[in-house]
Amino acid sequence: MKEDTHHESGNHKKSEPDKTVSSHRHAEIGQEASLKLSGSTHPPGAAPMSPGIEKSPEISNDKLRQLEKSKDVPAGEALTTNQGIKIADNQNSLSVGERGAILLEDFMLREKITHFDHERIPERVVHARGAAVHGFFQVYKPLTHLTKAGFLQQPDIETPVFVRFSTVQGSRGSADTVRDIRGWATKFYTHEGNFDLVGNNTPVFFIQDAIKFPDLVHAVKPEPHNEIPQGQSAHDTFWDFVSLQPETLHNVMWAMSDRGIPRSYRMMEGFGIHTFKMINAEGQCHFVRFHWKPLYGVASLLWDEAQLITGRDPDFHRRELWEAIEAGDYPEYELGLQIIPMQDEHRFDFDILEPTKLIPESLVPVQRVGKMTLNRNPDNYFCETEQVAFCPANLVPGLDFSDDPLLQGRPFSYLDTQISRLGGPNFHEIPINKPLCPFHNHQRDGQHRMSVSGAANYEPNSIDNNWPRETPPGAREGGGSTFKQPVNGEKIRQRSGSFSDHYSQPRLFWLSQTDYEQAHIVDGFSFELGKVQRPWIRKRVVDQLCYIDKDLAKRVAQQVGISISPAQLAYPLPNPVNGLTVEPSLSIYGENAREVAVDYRIKSRQVALLVADGVCGEAVIRMIRRLEQQGVHAKILAPSVGEITTLQGLNLEVNDSFEGNTSVLFDAAIVPTGKESVATLMQNGAAKYFLIQSFKHLKGIGLQGEASALYSALSLPAPDEGVIVNNTPQHLVDELTAVMKQHRVWSREKVAATIAG
Numbered sequence: 001m002k003e004d005t006h007h008e009s010g011n012h013k014k015s016e017p018d019k020t021v022s023s024h025r026h027a028e029i030g031q032e033a034s035l036k037l038s039g040s041t042h043p044p045g046a047a048p049m050s051p052g053i054e055k056s057p058e059i060s061n062d063k064l065r066q067l068e069k070s071k072d073v074p075a076g077e078a079l080t081t082n083q084g085i086k087i088a089d090n091q092n093s094l095s096v097g098e099r100g101a102i103l104l105e106d107f108m109l110r111e112k113i114t115h116f117d118h119e120r121i122p123e124r125v126v127h128a129r130g131a132a133v134h135g136f137f138q139v140y141k142p143l144t145h146l147t148k149a150g151f152l153q154q155p156d157i158e159t160p161v162f163v164r165f166s167t168v169q170g171s172r173g174s175a176d177t178v179r180d181i182r183g184w185a186t187k188f189y190t191h192e193g194n195f196d197l198v199g200n201n202t203p204v205f206f207i208q209d210a211i212k213f214p215d216l217v218h219a220v221k222p223e224p225h226n227e228i229p230q231g232q233s234a235h236d237t238f239w240d241f242v243s244l245q246p247e248t249l250h251n252v253m254w255a256m257s258d259r260g261i262p263r264s265y266r267m268m269e270g271f272g273i274h275t276f277k278m279i280n281a282e283g284q285c286h287f288v289r290f291h292w293k294p295l296y297g298v299a300s301l302l303w304d305e306a307q308l309i310t311g312r313d314p315d316f317h318r319r320e321l322w323e324a325i326e327a328g329d330y331p332e333y334e335l336g337l338q339i340i341p342m343q344d345e346h347r348f349d350f351d352i353l354e355p356t357k358l359i360p361e362s363l364v365p366v367q368r369v370g371k372m373t374l375n376r377n378p379d380n381y382f383c384e385t386e387q388v389a390f391c392p393a394n395l396v397p398g399l400d401f402s403d404d405p406l407l408q409g410r411p412f413s414y415l416d417t418q419i420s421r422l423g424g425p426n427f428h429e430i431p432i433n434k435p436l437c438p439f440h441n442h443q444r445d446g447q448h449r450m451s452v453s454g455a456a457n458y459e460p461n462s463i464d465n466n467w468p469r470e471t472p473p474g475a476r477e478g479g480g481s482t483f484k485q486p487v488n489g490e491k492i493r494q495r496s497g498s499f500s501d502h503y504s505q506p507r508l509f510w511l512s513q514t515d516y517e518q519a520h521i522v523d524g525f526s527f528e529l530g531k532v533q534r535p536w537i538r539k540r541v542v543d544q545l546c547y548i549d550k551d552l553a554k555r556v557a558q559q560v561g562i563s564i565s566p567a568q569l570a571y572p573l574p575n576p577v578n579g580l581t582v583e584p585s586l587s588i589y590g591e592n593a594r595e596v597a598v599d600y601r602i603k604s605r606q607v608a609l610l611v612a613d614g615v616c617g618e619a620v621i622r623m624i625r626r627l628e629q630q631g632v633h634a635k636i637l638a639p640s641v642g643e644i645t646t647l648q649g650l651n652l653e654v655n656d657s658f659e660g661n662t663s664v665l666f667d668a669a670i671v672p673t674g675k676e677s678v679a680t681l682m683q684n685g686a687a688k689y690f691l692i693q694s695f696k697h698l699k700g701i702g703l704q705g706e707a708s709a710l711y712s713a714l715s716l717p718a719p720d721e722g723v724i725v726n727n728t729p730q731h732l733v734d735e736l737t738a739v740m741k742q743h744r745v746w747s748r749e750k751v752a753a754t755i756a757g
Contacts, residue, residue, distance in 0.1 A: 043633040043655070044323030044606070052134065052377035055326050059376045061136055062436050063160035063189045070431040071379070081111055121386075122421045123172045126217055127183040129231075130166030131265065131318040132385040133325060135374035137161050137188060137335065143369060146286055146339065147278040148475055149398030151190040152369070160189040162432065163374055164388060165265040165321070168200075169220050170231030175310040176317035177301060178231040179260040179524065181251070184270035184292065185390040186372070189436045192477070196394040197290055198414070201262065202254040203271040203358040208247050208499050210409020216241065216248075234531035243540035246502040249548065250356050253506045256524030258300035258517060258588055263743075265321050266331040266604070267299040274392075274407040275340075275352050277400040277483055281475035285483045287345065287352060287402065289359055291336035291366050296603065297596035298588045299743050303523060305697045308664045316665070322377055327633065329604035331374040336366035349578050350505065351498035355406040357505055361585040363578055384432045389418040397473070400483045423447050440468035503547045504574035510549050512586035516746050522552065526559035538562060546571045589743065601741040603631035605667040610658070610687055611638050614676025617646025619704060622729035623670060630737050637661055639684055647674050658686035663693040668740050670732070673705025681710050688714055689757065696752045700724065700739035702732045717751050 052059075079087045087108060094106035102109070124130075136158040143152040151159045166183035167174065182201040187194055206216050219241035220233050229235050233255070242248045254260065262268040270292030278288045301309070309316045324331065338359050340352060350357045378384040393411030401407055418427050424447030427433060444457045456463040471479035513521065525545070529538045538560050545553035546568040557564050577583075584590055607627055609620060624634045635655040638644050643651045655661075663669060669691060671681065681687040688710070694701050695716050702724045703711055711719065719725060722745030726732035739745060 043635060044320070044327045044329075045635075046655070047326075049319075049322050049326065049377075051379040052325075053379050056376050061134070061158060061160040063162070064134060064376065066434065066436060067379075067384075067431050070383075081108060082115070083111075121423070124166075124421065125417065126168050127164075127166040127185075128172045129170050129174050129176070130164050130183065130385060131321050132162060132164040132378060132388060133321065133331070133374040134376040134378065135161050135163065135330075135372060137370055137372045139335075139370035140368075143278075144280060146280055146288070146337075147398035148281045148478075149190075149195070149278075149396050150192050150476070151188060151195070151396070152398070160436070161372060161374075162187045162189070162384070162388060163372070164385060164390070165317070167231065169233060174231035175314035177261060177306040177309045177314075179255065179303070179306070179528075180231065180233070181255055181260070182262060182265070182268060184268075186270075186292075187388065187390060187394075188396075190396055191437050192396045193437055193439070194394045194433075194435050195396045195399065196390045196392060197272050198390045198392050198410070199270055199272045199290070201268045201270055202251055202259060203273060203289070203291075204251050204254070204505075205273055205355045205406060206248040206251045207245070207406060208354060208356055208495065209405045210413065212245070213406075213409065213413065229531075232531075234528040236532050236534050236537055239529065239532050239541055240534070240537050243537055243544060246544055246547075247356050247499075249502055249544060250358075250506045250509065253509050253521065253548075256521050256528070257509075257513065258520055260524065261301045261303060261306040262317075263299040263301055264296075264324075265317055266324060266329075267294055267296045269293060269298055270333065273355055274404045275402045276407075277402055278339075279398055279400060279483050283483075285342055285400075287340040287342065289338040291338070292333040292372070293336050293366070293368060295332040295334065295371075295597065296600050300588060302697050302744075303520065303527070305664050308662070308693075312662055312664060324604055325375065325377050327604070329631075333372045334368040335370045335372060336368050338364045338366055340364060349575075350501065351496065353402055353404045354496075354499050355404055356499075356502070360508070360577060360580055360583040362580055362583055366585075383430075387422060387427075387430050388432045389414075389422060389427050389430070391415050391418065395480075397478055397480050426450065442468075501574065504577050506548045507574050508577045508580060508583055509586050510552055511581055512583045512590070514587055514590050514746075516749055517587060517589060518552075519749075522555045522559065525556045529556070529560045535562075543568060547574070549573070589746070602667075602737050604633065605740055606633045606635060606665070607668045607670060607736070607740075608661065608663070608666040608690070609634055609636045610669060610671045610681060610690060611636055611644060611652070611654075611674070612677040612680035612684075613644045614647055614680070615644065615652070615672050615674035616677075616705075617648050617650050617652050619672045619674075619729045620646070620652065623672060623733050626730045626733040627737070630733075632737060632740075635661065635666070637690075639680065639687070647676075658684065658690055662686075663690045663697065663699070666694075666699070668700040668702070668736055669694045670702035670736065671704065671707035671710055672729075673707055673727070675706050678706045678710050682713050692716065692755065692757050695723075695748070696755045696757065698722070698744035698746065698748050698752060700736045700745065702726070702736040704729065704732055716755070720745065720748055720751075722748060 079090060081087060093102045093109045095102050137151070138158055139152050139155055141155055151157070164183070164185045167176065167178060167180045168183060169180050170178060184201055185196065185198045187196050207213060220238045222228055222230055223235060223237050242252055272290030275287050275289055278286050313319065321331070345352060348363070352359060391411065391414040392407065393415060419425055422430065426446050426448050429450040442457045442459055444453050454464050460466050473479050473481035510518065510521065529541060532538050539562055542553055542557045542562050542564065545556055546564065550569055554564060609623065611620060620636065627634045636652065637656055637658050638654040639657060641654055641657050643653055646652050671678070691701060691711065692714055700722050705727050708725055711723065722739050724732055724735040724739065726735060
């Protein structure tokens with residue numbers, strides 16, 4: 001804690017209230033230079049959310065221009081039926097007299113009701129709850145030595161993308177901030193066809209073989225007899241499966257960690273999970289794993305915070321993503337590649353084709369080869385986000401599958417599910433799914449067929465001069481081909497012996513976490529197992545943890561009331577992974593985690609200013625100006641929405657009330673000076689609860705002048721390094737943002753755990 005005794009703003013005389021001060025009008029707060037960050041600094045939520053084309057008509061790409069051709073623009077047009085017949089009365093059904101029966105001949109009523117009755121389509125079995133964004137990808141330099149894929153060769157080309165983030169377990173109506181794996185699917189609209197990179201925010205998956213996927217999903221989904229719980233894995237059937245299927249443990253460790261409750265879709269890593277192949281123009285092949293590295297860094301929620309957000313704003317992640325893009329805080333991610341030469345396939349003590357194993361970055365560094373920027377929201381959720389169809393089978397020339405047994409099953413599964421969900425085999429003609437390049441073949445008919453084929457729908461033919469024709473493989477613009485490799489073996493149903501180690505990598509993950517990250521993993525397991533009603537399932541899970549780490553097992557066992565036997569404590573522990581006992585890249589907050597660029601450490605974060613009548617308006621404006629210079633958004637909260645009167649007698653616009661925006665929706669809080677304002681806040685339970693929760697959730701708190709009295713009245717511990725007391729607005733903001741750059745005041749966590757509320 002640092003105090004500054006210089007007080008800039010406590011002795012100003014009141015002036016005539018002849019002007020309303022908008023807290024975000026730059027003309028009112030001066031024209032000093034600010035950081036040159038991409039986009040604007042207008043605060044998220046300052047205006048109603050709108051379709052992407054309305055908020056950002058200047059942002060476009062080839063895919064967005066293609067979608068424009070499918071849009072219905074009703075301005076100035078007559079209301080009609082779907083057959084084009086103009087409607088004279090859309091208020092009343094056709095009836096016999098004013099109070100008589102409705103007539104069956106009312107075709108307008110029938111069409112309207114019938115269409116309404118069929119508006120819903122089957123939701124995704126998994127990843128039903130999602131949000132998607134348009135953007136573009138650019139490679140930094142040609143990757144000709146690795147692949148002939150065209151979109152990875154030309155740095156001056158912006159390849160349009162459509163990215164969908166999602167939870168896994170819950171339905172479309174579930175909450176965003178549940179503990180869960182997050183889906184991350186990217187559709188690249190390349191000039192050679194669509195490439196779909198379909199992964200998660202974890203580098204591994206729960207199972208090794210696609211044949212176990214239905215079992216996994218059935219286990220994690222709500223239980224069949226009562227459809228409970230929704231959006232959670234904290235129930236008997238999931239943990240029963242985990243306890244009997246130890247290959248799940250690695251991804252379970254990730255889910256129980258802070259990775260399972262990300263702060264934002266913009267602040268989480270993405271992974272392709274599987275090992276793929278890249279083939280260059282000379283036919284040389286390399287194994288590759290794909291990564292997405294967020295420029296905003298990786299950050300998480302706290303578990304208590306996540307649960308509170310579920311009640312306060314179940315759309316938190318979707319809203320945050322949409323509003324960030326409208327504010328110009330575009331999500332940006334670098335595409336990273338882990339490249340393994342073919343001759344190095346077997347140099348590790350794990351199998352690189354095994355999807356429950358990651359490749360430690362200390363062994364194979366991630367090469368950052370390009371950047372993806374997401375800069376425009378969809379115009380219609382159903383037409384774009386809901387109808388988009390991703391499929392791992394969509395690979396362009398220069399990319400190929402490996403023999404990963406889970407990857408081998410996904411191309412069939414994804415294609416099959418889209419046929420069921422989107423009503424037939426022609427879902428590729430839905431505008432959001434159409435490639436940008438021309439596509440021609442001899443497929444025909446089927447439900448919802450749109451394109452009209454030629455006279456000959458077979459090959460070979462002479463009627464259409466044998467068009468369309470095959471394209472031989474080539475170094476550029478060639479036809480799709482598979483990397484040639486010798487294959488020999490017996491047909492068997494058997495796992496490879498190289499897939500049998502289920503404990504080494506979960507242990508590596510555990511040992512790579514900081515102390516507080518480990519505590520969060522223990523709490524995650526304890527919460528979930530506490531919801532398991534069958535004691536033998538809890539015991540089996542703890543027994544599995546004994547093979548990973550004895551300290552982890554003992555801490556979880558203590559919290560769920562299970563005793564560990566001497567025999568369990570004697571279980572042999574797994575060996576280090578290729579000699580590694582710690583992998584720094586696995587920790588979100590460790591000292592060796594990759595440094596985030598200065599401009600992005602706190603860019604787009606949100607700070608609440610708690611005010612009431614009599615606040616020093618000049619201090620508020622100076623604080624907002626300083627926050628904006630650092631790319632941070634400020635929102636003014638007061639006892640009620642509308643305006644307040646400042647110490648200087650000006651009217652100050654309020655963004656929202658304490659009741660409408662609680663502390664869990666912000667990254668830090670500031671209480672500006674003003675005797676009358678502070679006195680009002682001291683009598684407001686919501687304002688005091690806001691600060692208590694901010695402290696409990698390890699967030700920075702800024703106190704100016706008389707605001708220290710408010711903190712003293714809260715029965716909180718003495719101010720720590722995260723509680724900034726400073727009378728100078730700019731200095732207070734600078735010290736507070738320095739705290740925010742650490743994301744949380746981790747040293748406070750044990751003290752915060754003793755605070756009720």
